[in-house]
Amino acid sequence: MTIVKVEKLRKVYDGGVVALDDVDLTINDGEILAGLGPSGCGKTTLLRLIAGLEDATAGRIYFDDRDVTKLPTQQRNTAVVPQTWALWPHMSVYDNVAYGLRLRKISREEERRRVKEILELVGLEGFEKRRPYQLSGGQQQRVALARALVVQPEVLLLDEPLANLDAKLRVELREEIKKIAKKLSITTIYVTHDQEEAMAVADRIAVMNLGKIMQVGTPEEVYYKPANLFVATFIGRTNLLRGKVVEKRGEVAVVDVGFLIEAEASDGVKPGDYVNVVVKLEDIYVGGGRLKCVVEDVTFLGRTYQTTLKCGGNKLKAEGLKPHAAGGEETYVEITRAIAYK
Amino acid sequence: MNFIKASTIAGYAFLSVFLILPLSLIFLQVATSIREVYNLISDPFYFNLSPEAFRNAFFIREIEPPVVVIRGPDLGVVLNSLWIATWVAVIDTTLGFILAYVLAKYVFRGRTALGLLATIPLIVMPFATAYVIRKILDPQWGTLNWVLHEVLGLPFRVEISGLAAVALVQSLMYLPIAYLNIYAALTRVDPTLEEVANNLGADEGRAARDILIPLATPGVAAAFVLVFIFAIDDVAAPIIFQDDPAARKLLAYQVYSKFLDQVRGQISPAAAFLALILLTISIAAFLSVRRYVGLRQYAMLIRQLRPKSYKPSPLGKVLIYLLAFPLVVAASTPLVGAISLVFAERWTITPLPESITLENFLRHVGWIVESEVFRRGIFNTIYYGISATAIMVIVGFLIAIAAARSRGVHIEALDALATAPIAIPGLVVAYAYFLTSLQISAAFKGTVLGDVLNPLQHPELYLIVGYAVRKLPFVVRSMYAGLLQIHKSMEEVALNLGDNYRGVSRKILIPLLTTNILSGALIGFVYITSEVSLSITLGALKGVGVDTAMPITAFMKERFESGVYGVQEAATLGLVLVAIQISAIMLTTRVLKTRYGFVL
Numbered sequence: 001m002t003i004v005k006v007e008k009l010r011k012v013y014d015g016g017v018v019a020l021d022d023v024d025l026t027i028n029d030g031e032i033l034a035g036l037g038p039s040g041c042g043k044t045t046l047l048r049l050i051a052g053l054e055d056a057t058a059g060r061i062y063f064d065d066r067d068v069t070k071l072p073t074q075q076r077n078t079a080v081v082p083q084t085w086a087l088w089p090h091m092s093v094y095d096n097v098a099y100g101l102r103l104r105k106i107s108r109e110e111e112r113r114r115v116k117e118i119l120e121l122v123g124l125e126g127f128e129k130r131r132p133y134q135l136s137g138g139q140q141q142r143v144a145l146a147r148a149l150v151v152q153p154e155v156l157l158l159d160e161p162l163a164n165l166d167a168k169l170r171v172e173l174r175e176e177i178k179k180i181a182k183k184l185s186i187t188t189i190y191v192t193h194d195q196e197e198a199m200a201v202a203d204r205i206a207v208m209n210l211g212k213i214m215q216v217g218t219p220e221e222v223y224y225k226p227a228n229l230f231v232a233t234f235i236g237r238t239n240l241l242r243g244k245v246v247e248k249r250g251e252v253a254v255v256d257v258g259f260l261i262e263a264e265a266s267d268g269v270k271p272g273d274y275v276n277v278v279v280k281l282e283d284i285y286v287g288g289g290r291l292k293c294v295v296e297d298v299t300f301l302g303r304t305y306q307t308t309l310k311c312g313g314n315k316l317k318a319e320g321l322k323p324h325a326a327g328g329e330e331t332y333v334e335i336t337r338a339i340a341y342k
Numbered sequence: 343m344n345f346i347k348a349s350t351i352a353g354y355a356f357l358s359v360f361l362i363l364p365l366s367l368i369f370l371q372v373a374t375s376i377r378e379v380y381n382l383i384s385d386p387f388y389f390n391l392s393p394e395a396f397r398n399a400f401f402i403r404e405i406e407p408p409v410v411v412i413r414g415p416d417l418g419v420v421l422n423s424l425w426i427a428t429w430v431a432v433i434d435t436t437l438g439f440i441l442a443y444v445l446a447k448y449v450f451r452g453r454t455a456l457g458l459l460a461t462i463p464l465i466v467m468p469f470a471t472a473y474v475i476r477k478i479l480d481p482q483w484g485t486l487n488w489v490l491h492e493v494l495g496l497p498f499r500v501e502i503s504g505l506a507a508v509a510l511v512q513s514l515m516y517l518p519i520a521y522l523n524i525y526a527a528l529t530r531v532d533p534t535l536e537e538v539a540n541n542l543g544a545d546e547g548r549a550a551r552d553i554l555i556p557l558a559t560p561g562v563a564a565a566f567v568l569v570f571i572f573a574i575d576d577v578a579a580p581i582i583f584q585d586d587p588a589a590r591k592l593l594a595y596q597v598y599s600k601f602l603d604q605v606r607g608q609i610s611p612a613a614a615f616l617a618l619i620l621l622t623i624s625i626a627a628f629l630s631v632r633r634y635v636g637l638r639q640y641a642m643l644i645r646q647l648r649p650k651s652y653k654p655s656p657l658g659k660v661l662i663y664l665l666a667f668p669l670v671v672a673a674s675t676p677l678v679g680a681i682s683l684v685f686a687e688r689w690t691i692t693p694l695p696e697s698i699t700l701e702n703f704l705r706h707v708g709w710i711v712e713s714e715v716f717r718r719g720i721f722n723t724i725y726y727g728i729s730a731t732a733i734m735v736i737v738g739f740l741i742a743i744a745a746a747r748s749r750g751v752h753i754e755a756l757d758a759l760a761t762a763p764i765a766i767p768g769l770v771v772a773y774a775y776f777l778t779s780l781q782i783s784a785a786f787k788g789t790v791l792g793d794v795l796n797p798l799q800h801p802e803l804y805l806i807v808g809y810a811v812r813k814l815p816f817v818v819r820s821m822y823a824g825l826l827q828i829h830k831s832m833e834e835v836a837l838n839l840g841d842n843y844r845g846v847s848r849k850i851l852i853p854l855l856t857t858n859i860l861s862g863a864l865i866g867f868v869y870i871t872s873e874v875s876l877s878i879t880l881g882a883l884k885g886v887g888v889d890t891a892m893p894i895t896a897f898m899k900e901r902f903e904s905g906v907y908g909v910q911e912a913a914t915l916g917l918v919l920v921a922i923q924i925s926a927i928m929l930t931t932r933v934l935k936t937r938y939g940f941v942l
Contacts, residue, residue, distance in 0.1 A: 100542035
């Protein structure tokens with residue numbers, strides 16, 4: 001039962017690379033927070049600082065009201081599951097899982113009980129004597145998770161834990177991880193670059209870029225109400241248009257991008273500004289509307305169809321459940337939602 | 343027949359003719375003289391476990407001032423070799439581990455300097471290192487006693503001689519080999535494995551004990567065995583200390599000495615038998631860690647990870663500043679001493695070399711340059727180095743491609759055979775070549791071919807092939823590692839477009855392997871130029887004349903044995919040798935635009 005709070009957390013590596021730039025963040029008790037962002041955005045560094053595997057250049061880290069910034073990793077009672085899982089190849093599954101318990105000097109009986117319990121929880125009973133290399137990728141991932149959970153950490157830190165698995169297994173395991181973390185009510189930080197994974201697992205998502213937190217919110221908030229251009233273009237599949245604001249009606253800006261488009265105006269957008277307009281693929285309806293476009297191409301993606309359009313000098317992509325026009329045909333489209341950023 | 347099969351056959355053919363066949367003649371000679379061999383074993387000169395063996399190992403000579411004499415037990419030739427090699431391997435693995443651990447795991451002031459200092463003894467000046475230590479240990483005039491008795495005023499002197507002196511020299515000589523291999527083993531362990539243990543509550547010591555050391559153990563074991571093999575094969579240290587009869591009671595020295603007897607016409611099965619024991623011990627040691635020193639294992643060395651590092655604890659600081667630094671300084675001292683010999687007037691009855699001046703240096707270099715015989719020696723070293731390297735590159739490529747691109751028991755065997763020369767003592771190869779060459783030239787006696795193949799008239803041919811066989815593993819390893827980096831699909835695409843494998847090798851593989859070929863060739867060349875065993879045996883068969891076949895290392899041995907001024911000449915020749923090696927490294931670095939380090 002722990003609230004994790006970081007204040008003005010900063011990490012500068014040798015050579016002056018700023019990996020984390022004055023980050024403020026609170027992770028609530030029992031919450032699963034996903035750190036989401038592109039490679040090099042600082043999400044792994046944030047996790048390593050919270051784990052105590054790196055020293056912060058500046059800022060503080062609190063577990064509830066305890067300042068743990070200077071505490072070595074051994075004393076933080078966190079548990080890390082690294083991307084590579086880092087299973088010790090010279091130890092059996094049992095020894096891997098029991099390692100943290102042995103360091104805590106609990107009785108052999110208690111150790112056996114807890115290892116058995118946790119292996120049951122992750123569905124690996126009967127695998128105690130195997131070596132890591134005798135397991136499949138999914139099983140290895142479960143061992144890594146069991147090893148972390150068995151010590152009953154205050155904070156569980158998962159660093160792209162499913163990155164080395166195939167797509168189908170990833171979906172299965174992310175649901176399982178969520179179920180287990182919720183069942184045990186562990187405050188969890190789950191770092192990933194896969195937005196679908198973040199949405200599926202997290203209570204809240206912290207979107208990061210260039211060492212800063214761009215937005216923290218529920219999956220719906222970051223998806224539907226992106227706080228800035230980076231979040232808007234990073235989350236979901238989007239079209240990006242550049243144009244000039246010709247009129248502003250309340251919260252709506254009319255932007256000339258080659259054709260006129262009505263967009264939700266983000267903070268500070270005013271008439272005369274040149275702005276970026278973000279339109280999600282699913283917010284373009286093909287086969288009806290006021291904007292005349294030419295269909296360049298239609299691609300079947302399995303569940304949906306992607307249509308490439310040429311509209312007023314702009315190339316747009318739309319996604320829908322049905323193909324409303326064929327390549328080369330003229331069609332009308334409706335842009336149902338767009339957001340303008342300065 | 344496809345190219346891979348042809349390469350496999352070519353690899354087998356080369357190693358069979360130039361390695362297996364000559365070695366099998368040693369077996370044959372021992373088998374045909376089994377009774378004499380039995381008599382030999384029962385001689386206490388070879389095996390001696392009586393209390394007498396330990397009588398002079400350690401004692402105090404009651405004179406004024408008293409002398410603490412450390413000579414080591416004399417257990418007979420075979421057991422002496424075993425205990426010295428084991429001792430050197432234990433000491434070097436222990437100290438090498440401490441040094442490697444400190445450099446791999448701790449962040450501290452002077453880390454780069456320590457790392458650099460630790461590799462200085464890799465610069466090899468054969469015989470010179472041992473000679474300088476002999477001067478330092480000299481019971482009457484040596485530096486050690488001068489410091490202990492004159493400077494510190496201790497009421498006793500120390501005499502480290504005989505087998506103990508050989509053990510000390512070898513410990514200093516092979517420390518970098520242990521250190522570099524253990525360092526590679528420690529840095530190969532993924533740092534995340536330790537981090538997870540730390541995160542679960544293990545401190546540095548516990549994580550090292552539970553995770554790092556068990557995972558690095560194969561590499562440490564390999565380092566132990568490599569040092570053991572190098573030490574048991576070493577003949578330079580016993581030769582430098584040969585004034586003391588105990589220092590001669592080692593397998594390597596005995597094989598060498600029996601080799602010389604054989605050249606003089608004294609045929610005895612003892613040489614073959616001793617060579618066989620030396621070979622058996624080395625091969626047995628090698629087989630115990632073969633899994634970890636084979637080509638396939640070596641490929642993993644490419645991926646060096648940034649190790650998990652700690653700020654040193656108080657104990658760590660003690661290890662760094664009171665052990666690691668003094669250790670690397672001690673290990674570098676013989677080399678510094680050897681170089682100072684080139685600048686010194688002489689080093690005879692003084693604790694340090696006398697009159698170190700540039701003038702002396704120029705005079706000594708002048709001696710070398712003006713001497714036709716020495717110039718011939720320098721030419722021989724370069725000629726042998728280039729010729730043997732060319733053979734190694736061609737054969738190495740064929741074996742590497744066979745090992746990297748096919749599977750099966752026969753490939754495993756080829757891999758083992760190509761790596762085995764690491765463990766085959768040079769003196770054994772020399773002796774085997776001598777036996778074989780005598781047989782072959784006898785078969786063609788009276789013909790031109792008989793003269794050409796006569797080792798006493800033309801040892802160059804055998805030297806070049808012998809060098810190539812001995813150092814082949816280093817070249818094959820380099821190329822094999824490179825081939826693993828080239829995805830097979832690159833060859834498949836070319837084959838699919840209609841090329842054959844020979845064309846693919848020429849147009850795709852060799853251009854992509856340039857770096858590995860050149861670096862393998864460089865490592866091979868450098869090791870050949872400083873090779874001792876073949877050089878002082880086969881190399882000396884033609885004697886010292888203007889048409890001598892002796893390379894620099896053979897001249898160094900001859901000069902160190904010859905007396906006062908010979909020492910300066912030997913040291914200067916050593917410096918020329920180092921200059922040749924550094925020039926080769928710089929040339930390759932320039933071509934490849936990259937830096938090189940040497941790891942076994």
